[in-house]
Amino acid sequence: MWGLIAVAAAVAVTAAAIAAVAVVVTAVVVTAAVLLAQMASARKDADENFIDRVISDPVLPCPRLTAVWVWDPPHTTDRRRYVNLPKAWDPDMNGREVELKGHVEPRIPGVVVNFNLIANPGNEPDTPAASVGASATSEADGSATVRLTLPVYGGARFKVGGKTVAMAQPVETGELTVWRKVFYQITDMESPAAEPTLSLAHPADMISALTTAFDPVFFEIKPSTKSSATTPYQAHLTQEQRSTLETSLRAGAADDRSPFKMNIVMCDTADIVGTQEWTDNATTAAVTTGWILKWDHDPTVIHAQYESAPGTWSALTNVQITAAPGQPEWIAVSGEIPGFTAGSTVAVRIKYRYKVGNAGGWGGTTGTLFMCIGRDRRADAAKPTGADLQQALAHEIGHALGLVGTTEPWRDMDPRDDGYSLRHCGYKTAGGDPRCVMWYMLGGGGARLQFCCSDRPNDCAHYLLRTDYSGLGWI
Ligand SMILES: [Zn+2]
Numbered sequence: 001m002w003g004l005i006a007v008a009a010a011v012a013v014t015a016a017a018i019a020a021v022a023v024v025v026t027a028v029v030v031t032a033a034v035l036l037a038q039m040a041s042a043r044k045d046a047d048e049n050f051i052d053r054v055i056s057d058p059v060l061p062c063p064r065l066t067a068v069w070v071w072d073p074p075h076t077t078d079r080r081r082y083v084n085l086p087k088a089w090d091p092d093m094n095g096r097e098v099e100l101k102g103h104v105e106p107r108i109p110g111v112v113v114n115f116n117l118i119a120n121p122g123n124e125p126d127t128p129a130a131s132v133g134a135s136a137t138s139e140a141d142g143s144a145t146v147r148l149t150l151p152v153y154g155g156a157r158f159k160v161g162g163k164t165v166a167m168a169q170p171v172e173t174g175e176l177t178v179w180r181k182v183f184y185q186i187t188d189m190e191s192p193a194a195e196p197t198l199s200l201a202h203p204a205d206m207i208s209a210l211t212t213a214f215d216p217v218f219f220e221i222k223p224s225t226k227s228s229a230t231t232p233y234q235a236h237l238t239q240e241q242r243s244t245l246e247t248s249l250r251a252g253a254a255d256d257r258s259p260f261k262m263n264i265v266m267c268d269t270a271d272i273v274g275t276q277e278w279t280d281n282a283t284t285a286a287v288t289t290g291w292i293l294k295w296d297h298d299p300t301v302i303h304a305q306y307e308s309a310p311g312t313w314s315a316l317t318n319v320q321i322t323a324a325p326g327q328p329e330w331i332a333v334s335g336e337i338p339g340f341t342a343g344s345t346v347a348v349r350i351k352y353r354y355k356v357g358n359a360g361g362w363g364g365t366t367g368t369l370f371m372c373i374g375r376d377r378r379a380d381a382a383k384p385t386g387a388d389l390q391q392a393l394a395h396e397i398g399h400a401l402g403l404v405g406t407t408e409p410w411r412d413m414d415p416r417d418d419g420y421s422l423r424h425c426g427y428k429t430a431g432g433d434p435r436c437v438m439w440y441m442l443g444g445g446g447a448r449l450q451f452c453c454s455d456r457p458n459d460c461a462h463y464l465l466r467t468d469y470s471g472l473g474w475i
């Protein structure tokens, strides 16, 4: 019944309504005719642009869907990256920012390449992350570049994978390993003019012997542009003389590797001086200190006094230095209390310099390191060898790199050194033996020739690994 009603309604459509429909149909026909004309025109343009295409050519797949990514040399091989040095010195080798280059084959533009970072599973646990661009699109010649940012962490290893949509697996770069590089000059002290003559030239294997300590913490030590010099002979260098010599050598040592350059100065001796005050309540006019090791390079006595009235100190008279019988390096200081009254007790004090010991070397964050070789060279003209100097020199360079100093901004702040007056590395074996090249005394082998590395993160090796040396300010 509903259908019938509908038919009846259609029949009832008025003549006016039919006229309106006719207008709409006419408008649609006109519009279609215009579109047809435009499409014909577009086809004509296309035909003119692709006139070589013969309709019977086989249909090729779209090259953008089949192109593969290839890394360009040298990015295909494992390499060291010197992250502390200015990139401008050598963009292919220096700096944390690495431009990795490759191309798509065939060499066409517009191909999207996606990149992924591959960290070596053997990286130290506290290695910071690297980062790499997510993707790049090939240029007109098919090439593309992606930036890898490495952490400063020595020994960190990373690769980058690159993949187009056509590839099942990414293709990997060679592995980049974070290294640091510093430069050196060796300044040999000239021989003494008078007999006995003595060569103070450095041993030939002095630098190569350092790899024992510095390879494990990813430092290369290379000759600087100016890598040698000489300085006039001085028998002994006090602290003031070392400072003066350092200043005078600094200007001549600066070169195009500055400020990443150290100056290793060979010297005869630069022993360690100490001062001490001996006190006594004297019951006789003559007073004498105990035996002390003589310091040859400055006056022994700083003051020698007695308490002439409460709180008032006056000079002792007849102050003398006496050597021990048969042992001239041991001395005592004596003096007399003027106007001494028998039976009285008088406070006395004698302050003196004495020799604490022989220094193997001296160094600091300034980048000038002194190696004292005269003592060994006198004992044996073939000594010291590079291996003999390895411990002292690695130790001083460790200081120059900021380890266990007292005021340097890079001081290792590990609590193990709290209350440890010498401020050197105190890690020891279970048996109580020191086991680090930053122990304060020379001697021993094995672990004593290297930076301790078994107590991460607060040991000497991990301190050197994680520190950013791009701001190094030596010479
Ligand atoms: Zn030291």
Ligand SMILES: [Zn+2]
Binding pocket: 425, 426, 427, 435, 436, 437, 438, 439, 451, 452, 459, 460, 461
């Ligand atoms: Zn240590």
